[in-house]
Amino acid sequence: MPTQIPMTIPLIxxxxxxxxxxxxxxxxxxxxxxxxxxxAAAPAARERLLLAAAFGFGHGLALAALAPLAQRAGALWAQVLLLAGVLLFAGSLAAAALLGTSTVLAPAGGLLLIGGWLLQAWARLRG
Structure with missing residues (x-):
């Protein structure tokens, strides 16, 4: 049986x-x-900004709803991955639309989101 890293209740x-x-x-x-x-945005930037907003809203809602349910470290790590992923993904899209930067960080954010959701599923199956 794998050992679990103990987390104190106040930390959780x-x-x-x-x-x-x-x-x-x-x-x-x-x-x-x-x-x-x-x-207010230029028409050319609208699509990226709306996609960033959709990802931000959906994952923000998920974090607000799932965080109170986290009982183990795995669930908390899943949510940290979700937060980091959406910040990189949506942030990259928004920065590209508003500042003209590259979307080079979006794929990394997407991978973190996928990993976060897979870890979340595993954590929920564990209880």
């Missing part, structure tokens, strides 16, 4: 709170980004 509670708060903040920023995309 703090991590859940921070992840849920980050998810809520991410969802709020996504709403603002979509409003900007529709009302």
């Amino acid at each position: 509670v703090a991590a859940r709170r921070w992840l849920a708060a980050a998810g809520s903040l991410l969802a709020a920023l996504a709403v603002a980004l979509s409003a900007y995309a529709m009302h």
Whole structure:
């Protein structure tokens, strides 16, 4: 039987709170980004900004909902991967649309998102 790295209860509670708060903040920023995309952004940037907002909102909502359920380190790590992935993916798209930068970080963000969801599924199966 594999050993689990012990996590103290206060650490788990703090991590859940921070992840849920980050998810809520991410969802709020996504709403603002979509409003900007529709009302103020150049038409050429609109598609990337809306995609970034959709990913930010969906994953922010997921983090806000899933963080309170995390009981083990695996679930918390899954959510950390989701947060990092969406920041890289959506951030890369938004930066490209707003600042003209490259989307070179988007694939790494996508891989983190896939890994985060797979780890989340594994963590939920474990209980």
